[in-house]
Amino acid sequence: MIETTRRGSRRLTFLVLAAGAGFFAMLQSLITPVLPTIQHDLHTSQNTVTWVLTAYLLSASIFTPIVGRIGDMVGKERMLVASLLALALGCLLAAIAPNIGVLIIARVVQGMGGAVFPLSFGIIRDEFPAARVSSAVASISAIVAAGGGLGVVLAGPIVAVLGYRWLFWIPMAIVGLTALAAYRFVPESPVRAPGRINWLAAGLLSGWLVALLLPISQGAAWGWTSGRVLGLLALAAVLFVGWALAEVRSTNPLIDMRMMRLPGVWTTNLVALLYGGSMFAVYAFLPQFVQTPTSAGYGFGASISQAGLLMLPMLVAMFVAGLAAGRLESRFSAKAQLATGAAFNVVASAMLAVAHDSRLEIAIAGGLVGLGIGLAFASMANLIVANVPASQTGVATGMNANIRTIGGAIGAAVVSGVITAHPQASGLPREAGFTMGFLLLTAIALAAAVAALAVPSGRRARGRRASAATIVESELAAEFATMPSTR
Known part of the structure; x- marks a missing residue:
């Protein structure tokens, strides 16, 4: 009876974590397709409206590792509730924003919710049986990946039917209920890291x-x-x-450099940097490619909603691959999954460079990207969780997410420069620009695949991980024991 109750509690905990992480991921991409609509409605310039994305990116990058570290110290459940409340408050401010300044501030507040990722992984590690941790982490990672893709798919229909402000009203309601559920049902973490901020x-x-x-x-x-x-x-x-x-x-x-130097951590973070560079650029430029008017000599002239539908194969593939990743780890190691995911991305980017004349080719390439993202998200999270002490799960997974974001920002900027380097007279990019951009993504994805091969694996790697983690834990415990009492 007690075990049945625990299983039910874990299922409820997982659902709460999935809802919070999924909606934060969705808000990362939900706004991108409708920036022109926001620009027109709030009477602002193109340069100014891009701060709606930039503010969110900067805020999430700052708060994700810091709040993850605070969660490791004071309790992951209470910081999860705080992060979800910040996300809900940011959505409310964005929904009622009378001008672009308030909307940008709202996006900064939303970015504070980025810590739901590392906090969720830490709670899973603390609360779930060891045999269930890999599959649960992989499932959350799949939902995070799918949430980002779902934002692109849903943005058009929501705006067409309800208006762009409902892109914030709907998440606000669900995230607010999720925060309440987290406070009521998610148990407080028993694992704490000693120290102060x-x-x-x-x-x-x-x-x-x-x-x-x-x-x-x-x-x-x-x-x-x-x-x-x-x-x-x-x-x-x-x-x-x-x-x-x-x-x-x-x-x-704040971030223990001994932990960051662990072989399984720094190699996984290197893959995250490279993989983020290729993944986020595909997110950003594939919808732009299919929305390009056919008068440019390429593209499909798709609407926002049609572009979203073309992204569906990517969304479905990444969700399925992410869910399968944890269940396959006993036969197909996290390292193998990470390398395979990067290889899928290589094939997809190469295909986009040479075969992008039909919607079917775009759908197939998108599906391959989705398979790669699903496997990579799940395996990176599992590799970090497996390689760090339990007391540093939050900050370690938060830094991994941050490094992936940094890679994404760099990749998107570089590829954007390549695509827009020699525009047509109409101002639209040339097809050759997209081709070169996709070839560059192929090279980045190939570098990520090579880096994935450097991630430690096998019994010796597990031994090194265990001994290194034990050293870090024991040193932290020794430092804590010498601290003066605060009572």
Whole structure:
């Protein structure tokens, strides 16, 4: 009877985590197809409306690892509730925003909800039996991946029927109920990391993330050789070095560099950087390609809704692959799944470069991308969870998500520069620009596949992971034992 109750509680916990993570992921892509609509409705410029995306990106990048670390320290359940409430509040502000300034602030508040990813993985590791952790983490990863794709699919129909503000009203209602369910049903995590928040490290981390991602996301508008872009990139390098030194020297690091140097962690993060570069660029430019008017000599002149439907094979494939990943891990290791996912991405990007003249070719390539994303999301999360101490699951998975986002921002910026380098007289990109862009994505995906082969695997790797994690845990425990009591 007790075990049956526990299983029911775990199912409810999983549903709450899935809803929170899925809707945050959806809000990442839900807005992208309707930026022109928002620009027109709020009477703003194209450069200004892009801050609706940039503000969300910067906010999520800052808060994901920091709140993940706080969750490791003070309790993952309470920080999950706080993250969901921030997400719901941001949706409310966005839904009633009278001008672009308020909408941008709302998106900053929404970005605070990015910590639902690492917190969810940490709660699963704390609450689920060891035999169920891989499949549960993979399933959440599948929902995260599918949520991002679902946003592209749903944006058009919702805007057409209800208006763009319902892109915020609907998530607000569901996320608000999810926060209530999390408070009521998700148990508080028994695993805690000792220590206090290192605010110097938090400030330096936030500083270099903003200084890096801001010029990358705004480089096309500001000019890649402008003083603002070059100055911010130089500042990012300086702040990164300062952050790394502060973390290494700190007795209470925000992100433990010993953990980040574990072979299974840094190699997986390298794959995340490269894979993010290819994955997010496909998300960004494949819908743009199919919406290009046929008068350009290519494209299909698809509407937002039609472009979303062409993305359906990608969405379905990534969801199915993600769900299958955890169940296959006993026979098909996380490393093998990660390399296979990257290989699918190589094939898909190469296919888009040479065969993009029919909707069927786009659908097949999209399906291959979806298979790759589903396997990669699940395997990366599982590799990080398996390689770090339980007390650092939140911050480690948060940094992995952040590194994937950084890769995505860099990849999207670079590919955008290639695609738009030599526009037609009409201002539309040339087909050759898209072809070169997809070839570049093929090269990035190939680099990710090669990097995946460097991820440790097998018994020796498990032994190294266990011993390294034990060392980190014991050192943290020793540091905690020498701290003065706060009572």
